[in-house]
Amino acid sequence: xxxxxxxxxxxxxxxxxxxxxxxxxxxxxxxxxxxxxxxxxxxxxxxxxxxxxxxxxxxxxxxxxxxxxxxxxxxxxxxxxxxxxxxxxxxxxxxxxxxxxxxxxxxxxxxxxxxxxxxxxxxxxxxxxxxxxxxxxxxxxxxxxxxxxxxxxxxxxxxxxxxxxxxxxxxxxxxxxxxxxxxxxxxxxxxxxxxxxxxxxxxxxxxxxxxxxxxxxxxxxxxxxxxxxxxxxxxxxxxxxxxxxxxxxxxxxxxxxxxxxxxxxxxxxxxxxxxxxxxxxxxxxxxxxxxxxxxxxxxxxxxxxxxxxxxxxxxxxxxxxxxxxxxxxxxxxxxxxxxxxxxxxxxxxxxxxxxxxxxxxxxxxxxxxxxxxxxxxxxxxxxxxxxxxxxxxxxxxxxxxxxxxxxxxxxxxxxxxxxxx
Ligand SMILES: *Cc1c(COP(=O)(O)O)cnc(C)c1O
Numbered sequence: 398x399x400x401x402x403x404x405x406x407x408x409x410x411x412x413x414x415x416x417x418x419x420x421x422x423x424x425x426x427x428x429x430x431x432x433x434x435x436x437x438x439x440x441x442x443x444x445x446x447x448x449x450x451x452x453x454x455x456x457x458x459x460x461x462x463x464x465x466x467x468x469x470x471x472x473x474x475x476x477x478x479x480x481x482x483x484x485x486x487x488x489x490x491x492x493x494x495x496x497x498x499x500x501x502x503x504x505x506x507x508x509x510x511x512x513x514x515x516x517x518x519x520x521x522x523x524x525x526x527x528x529x530x531x532x533x534x535x536x537x538x539x540x541x542x543x544x545x546x547x548x549x550x551x552x553x554x555x556x557x558x559x560x561x562x563x564x565x566x567x568x569x570x571x572x573x574x575x576x577x578x579x580x581x582x583x584x585x586x587x588x589x590x591x592x593x594x595x596x597x598x599x600x601x602x603x604x605x606x607x608x609x610x611x612x613x614x615x616x617x618x619x620x621x622x623x624x625x626x627x628x629x630x631x632x633x634x635x636x637x638x639x640x641x642x643x644x645x646x647x648x649x650x651x652x653x654x655x656x657x658x659x660x661x662x663x664x665x666x667x668x669x670x671x672x673x674x675x676x677x678x679x680x681x682x683x684x685x686x687x688x689x690x691x692x693x694x695x696x697x698x699x700x701x702x703x704x705x706x707x708x709x710x711x712x713x714x715x716x717x718x719x720x721x722x723x724x725x726x727x728x729x730x731x732x733x734x735x736x737x738x739x740x741x742x743x744x745x746x747x748x749x750x751x752x753x754x755x756x757x758x759x760x761x762x763x764x765x766x767x768x769x770x771x772x773x774x775x776x777x778x779x780x781x782x783x784x785x786x787x788x789x790x791x792x793x794x795x796x797x798x799x800x801x802x803x804x805x806x807x808x809x810x811x812x813x814x815x816x817x818x
Pocket of ligand 1: 596673
């Protein structure tokens with residue numbers, strides 16, 4: 398459920414008509430709903446009620462400071478995957494004790510940054526990384542809390558580019574080798590092993606892969622405890638999917654997901670962490686774009702809009718579906734017609750949808766891409782020297798630009814010209 402609804406035929410973000418935001422900031426733009434962000438966080442937080450837990454928002458999904466502050470105010474921790482994200486989380490006021498550092502390629506600089514700035518835990522993904530954290534922690538005379546990310550060799554049954562829990566994926570340590578790697582961790586100075594981490598992929602629309610992975614984690618917890626390791630925290634990753642095509646997708650509810658977690662690992666007495674990104678931000682954001690031209694091809698109509706693949710890359714990169722709706726609701730009885738909906742970038746991959754049925758549209762009309770809040774703005778680029786589009790946050794009847802559109806001069810002046818030119 399989200400807070401983008403038609404009222405009197407006009408699509409709103411909470412209490413604000415999208416046409417009003419478009420008139421104020423221009424198109425295209427991203428718009429997020431505070432109420433939806435909060436609702437999704439609370440659903441997950443409530444789903445784990447009764448167990449000690451922390452919901453660490455995977456901020457790579459949407460990392461604007463205003464979004465982070467909105468979630469941090471509700472008590473969210475943050476899952477970061479780079480020094481830049483760590484700095485962003487700190488800048489948004491999130492204390493180090495609520496920041497989890499994930500990722501397979503943490504640099505020495507990033508480890509140093511997190512150890513000096515404070516960290517809840519590193520999710521360690523390899524032995525060389527473990528050595529580096531041990532070295533730096535020892536030099537700084539601090540103890541680095543770590544979990545080890547295990548790769549459970551479970552098929553997440555999701556798009557290949559976002560599956561991470563099979564043995565061929567680059568993530569984690571094969572679960573079959575976990576015991577020896579935990580022994581190594583226990584022997585290294587500067588480290589404190591506190592738990593296990595697992596994350597098998599993104600946009601999972603079935604609970605079965607989670608269940609398989611979490612059962613393996615539960616079994617491993619008991620083995621490791623027998624080996625003498627203190628396992629007090631389980632980081633169960635993110636990955637719960639959202640309905641991108643509302644007409645025919647119904648991913649598991651956060652409540653069912655929470656119940657599954659309790660069923661699989663509840664008896665172990667561990668503190669539970671989860672790292673949802675998409676589930677919190679995905680349906681909390683829209684991309685709003687304007688029709689530039691309607692062009693008749695030989696056998697089809699092209700809707701050429703001012704948003705493009707550089708603004709929202711998911712269709713080009715993951716073959717992702719986004720529901721696209723008119724901002725002015727279609728009147729009853731109007732027959733929809735099929736459009737190929739495309740952006741202006743000079744690549745055929747800059748196609749958002751083919752043969753998509755929409756009410757007849759004309760130049761100047763606004764359309765909204767649903768479910769664009771996660772992996773949208775954060776993956777945007779300035780390809781074709783198209784400015785990064787603004788982000789807007791709505792709360793009730795208020796809205797604010799939370800990242801402005803850069804001017805052409807701002808973009809161009811980021812280049813520096815060598816002396817010899
Ligand atoms: C990307 C990622 C997440 C978030 O995944 P979602 O599908 O957005 O919930 C969580 N943990 C790790 C380690 C990740 O890489």
